[in-house]
Amino acid sequence: MVESAQPHTAAQAGPGRVPALTSYDPRTGESVGSYPIAGADAVAAAVRAARAAENWWGALRFADRKRWLLEWKGAVARRIGELVELVCAETGKPEADAAIEVMLAVENLDWVARHAERSLGRRRLGSSWLSRNQRASVGYLPLGVVGVLGPWTNPVFTPMGSIATAMAAGNAVVFKPSELTPGVGIWLAESWRRLAPNQPVLQAITGDDSTGAALCQAGVDKIAYAGSEAGARDVIALCSRTMTPVVVERGGKGAMVVDVDAELDAAAESAIFGAMSNAGQSPSGIQRVYVAESVYQPMLDKVAELARGLRPGGDRKASYGPMVRETQAEEVRRQVKDAIARGGRTVVGGLESIREPYVEPIVLTDVPEDGLAITAESVGPVLVINAVPTMDEAVARINAVDHGLTVSIFTRDTKFGAELAERLRTGVVTLNSSMAYAGIPAMPFGGIGEYGRGHTHGEAGLREFSRTLAIAQRRYRAPVNLSTFDRHPRHLRMAKAIFRMRHG
Template structure:
């Protein structure tokens, strides 16, 4: 038998490599599924309260090992520790708190109204776990974007196979360790390590549900494979999120918010503020404030630094190509540097870069960048701002800045986006009471909120009759029933129609 392939662990902030993690052999994947299905058969019979007891134990393990978790995330991604704790660890703890408060109610059978024509009957909806859920998670927030869907799938009664990103293998390995320490049942949460081949093999094995977070290109491939077996999916994909800043906005706040929205996690966020549109009358003033905020940012990995390194070298090549095309087309950099000046010998650090004099058709404006680069363009009117913001294949999040909240809400209602924020950036994703998901090429489906738990269930509709009557009016025989049914319908719906017209 050949030796397992291994993945090299690279610290992107130092480019040091001193550890390898074995990939999961393809031949083991069928066995992983068999174990998962066996674990599901037992887990689905547990009450929501019993499932919560395991998740609470996981929470306690995370508290006990908080510093260790943060260290692993920082070393594996190159991000600063403040971002590791606020954007990776905290959202997981928030998710657990949300589940503790809402899971039992979200998964309880709920009664719905029954039409008056079926008087005496009852209707309700119940939620049934799907089976084995495959979660494929990305490298930019390797703890949060793996754990949140995994926890929601578990609380809904499913078993889970997680395929974390091969770019951040240490976090994937540590997630496996956390579930072991929390003593989850054998086979309930299994972690398959590896790259595209492992992900493709896991998808081909026909899980009962797929939850994928990553690029639109990979999401399309997963959707295509899933469609062959009619496997339902949730796809959380990329973005090219716009910020619209109107002349009446608080410009100091807007500049600070835009800088954070563009450069947090070194711009490696699906909801990064990659396109800033500014009303012409305050364009130069805002640009000066944004430039000032950006130049104050500190790069490095110390506790007081603001921006860490990039995580994935391949993404830097995408940025270079986009910037080179923009510069050739007349764009200017007012912070940062042109691609040939980047020195990556000491780590994958890219300076936060503001680009002006761009136009809407440039790759830098249309394609996802996923790095610390932002474009700034002026607009003349509210209508033009909306048109520019919507001129994208993506629709994940948007941000509108104005002291006139009526106007801000009006603009938000016209933006083709799955999520929006007013006078702030990105934070809609951290409220677990709000459903989260994109439109257009930014994805299919929603998670978070009650919907985020129920998406991992089959929704079963039930119509109940006490069974005391021997027959129903719509059953055979039909002899002499037509006049009675016709009269009943005229009486029922004519009354409703008259009542409706009186109240309107």
């Protein structure tokens, strides 16, 4: 379901011992820590404890939850060095990348804490002439217990998009981190436990696919999943058995469009960062770029120059780190081979760039649209740049591949860029930047198609983890009362007359 049977994670068991998994540093292969594989009984116990904690947490006023969440935020921020070090150890990310990830997660936690009441608090609604004697309102209440299945790609920022939002909405959370990054999940839960040791509003359970499956079937009120396409399908199928609703952030990177009037230096820089940052392992990064024919060659030259200046490695000066999963290098090799076999050209790097656990930057061009480097999930620092005759063709190519999460558009004509955005089958668009949405906590994050199961972040995310409660209250006896079997004929004639005046 998540990332089972990966060489970086080894299950261990013996007579009288609880099965355990070991997390490894992908840069060195050294053990980072050993963690239990929670079985169905342990998962059920965690959910029961969460139910009890939610009775307290969900009953608090928004202002009280805000105070707790801001205190938690401060605790995480003060110990950022510990968390960054752990992220680096379990993912191999450079320190700067890990620090940025944690800071973005803290910013999101701060936003949801401060805006939950405004987004979810009860507010008045208008009424029609037929119900002027009624006062209507709508508010949003907690669901109860939310299960979160986190990825290894961004093991703090991505799951915290669901964890913080669900908690701000008044829910308790049971978090199952990726088996490749269990230590990060335990650290986050422990940071909350230090604050409220007797109220397990946030718990972390470690384990493998079986643990995730148990959480999906443990009777939680919603599951939030982020990870691979195959994992997303497994989670949806499991949750369907108990009719548990699911929020899905499926893996797979987005696209970029570069028009004839684009600022090419900025476009090239954004394309390289979106494709190569986090060793190309960032969901919603940049997988393919469609460039107007008249500026294709200069754009390609700028991208190639920037790509040649990058260096993967495990030291502080490295541009990015290793492949976290060993199978990724083989997947990169398969996609590059397929692109070349179909007539694509390597501009920077090639098959020789794959030196496990590191992959040097690879830039491809003239890759057919049915090539794996375009249609499959991108799992490494590989960027495809293809020329297009028109922006209409770029839109058609993007919409043809079901990677409906993020698209970046580069053009000086922002009005045209906004019009182009509305024609794209995608959930998030950035104009003249890439991945900027990550730094805007108010911006909802979600997609369409297979990406279209719910949102995290922003007001939409807060409501995703809430249930709607609408209330209508009678204020006085209606002068024209049609909601009775004892209707006066005069009332019906009056209602018909008013109706014809309003709508006829």
